[in-house]
Amino acid sequence: MPIDATEPYDPNNVFAKILRGEIPSKRVYEDEFAIAFHDINPHAPTHLLVIPTGPYVSWDDFSANASDAEIAGFVRAVGAVAREAGAVEPGYRLLANVGLNSGQEVPHLHVHVFAGKPLGPMLAGPMLAR
Template sequence: MPIDATEPYDDQNIFAKILRDEIPSRRVYEDAYAIAFHDIAPVAPTHILVIPRGAYVSWDDFSARASDVEIAGFVRAVGTVARAAGLVVPGYRLLANAGPHGGQEVPHLHVHLFAGQPLGPMLAGAPAA
């Protein structure tokens, strides 16, 4: 069920529990600003999630409240994960859902990295680019 990205941060969400090591994950990267791990229900051959360590509900929340250092660290982590996973060639897709209309299901900012096969148009019914 999509969540409202304007709600206060819920420290019992699944990603907060992963950050606290209360729930196991298959981590592929971690630093002071972010962690990355394989999605437990992948929708592409490669499906990695990258989340900031801070308590941010959505991209909007993160961009409004995070420090410049946190923002730079998170963005660099996303690029580092993509390069380390060998996704740059032939390409990959980044997706960050925000709020109920965007389909956000976990109230912690996260970026999906999809790769490993042609992904087709970004939205169903949209012409291929």
């Protein structure tokens, strides 16, 4: 069920529970700013999720409210995860959904890292008329 990215942070969301170790995950990266783990429902041979360790609902919330150190650390973590996964060549895709229209399902910022096969067009189907 898509979420409204303007809602307050819910400390009981699934990613908050993963951060606290209440729900297991197959972690591939961890530092003070981020953790990364395998998606439980992968859409590509490599499908990793990178989440900040801080309580941010979405990219919008994070970019407006995170400290400079958190932003730099998280962006560096996303790059490190892609490199460590061997995804830089032949390429990978990053995806961060924000809010209802994007289909964001978990109210904690997360970046998907997709790789391991040709990923096709950025969005499926033609753009709908406005």
